[in-house]
Amino acid sequence: MTLPPGLRKLVLTLHVTSSVGWIGSVAAFLVLAVAGLTSQDAQTVRAAYLAMEMVTGFVIVPLCLASLASGLVQSLGTRWGLFRHYWVVAKLLLTVVATVVLVLQIGVIRYLGASAGERALASADLRELRMSMVLHAGGGLVVLLLTTVLSVYKPQGMTGYGQRRQRELRGVPAP
Numbered sequence: 001m002t003l004p005p006g007l008r009k010l011v012l013t014l015h016v017t018s019s020v021g022w023i024g025s026v027a028a029f030l031v032l033a034v035a036g037l038t039s040q041d042a043q044t045v046r047a048a049y050l051a052m053e054m055v056t057g058f059v060i061v062p063l064c065l066a067s068l069a070s071g072l073v074q075s076l077g078t079r080w081g082l083f084r085h086y087w088v089v090a091k092l093l094l095t096v097v098a099t100v101v102l103v104l105q106i107g108v109i110r111y112l113g114a115s116a117g118e119r120a121l122a123s124a125d126l127r128e129l130r131m132s133m134v135l136h137a138g139g140g141l142v143v144l145l146l147t148t149v150l151s152v153y154k155p156q157g158m159t160g161y162g163q164r165r166q167r168e169l170r171g172v173p174a175p
């Protein structure tokens, strides 16, 4: 199925907006995670974990799902296909890994938000979980930036399936 040009542009706008917005929201999350880990001010620590919980639920997760869904539509609805070009396959894998890691972290993020809401966290409290937030957000940011580079440069290289499809479309017999 090929998307008509107008619809393709609309989905591409949604895709770029949600994907790049996702990166921005993870960057904001990282800043909050660092503030929550390092600040000596109890109010700042509390505010950081409460804000991280809200940003995750209302911004990061919706943008992540929108990026994945619009990326799938953009692939399946254009000549790029989902499994024809290595750059698209790599983007799909990186995005799925980032999404799974995000989903697995939601419980910890909620727990930190609830703990910060109930009591003032001393710097030693829940230290490992708080450090893991910084590491996950930093790692996620690197993965998302790599995905953006792949999107813009679109390195050449077709999968075996992509080469077969291209031959079929051109009416060239298989060797």
Ligand code: HEM
Pocket (backbone or CB within 6 Å): 008, 012, 015, 016, 019, 020, 022, 067, 068, 070, 071, 072, 074, 075, 078, 080, 081, 082, 088, 091, 092, 095, 096, 144, 147, 148, 151, 152
């Ligand atoms: C964090 C995740 C993602 C980011 C940051 C991202 C970013 C982008 C950007 C910036 C473009 C525009 C490139 C251009 O027009 O030159 C793009 C296009 C595209 N993306 Fe993604 N993307 C992500 C996830 C995905 C996923 C999961 C898929 C597929 C399963 C996908 C498939 C595509 C395709 C096929 C295009 C080309 C669309 C076209 O030319 O019509 N993307 N992406």
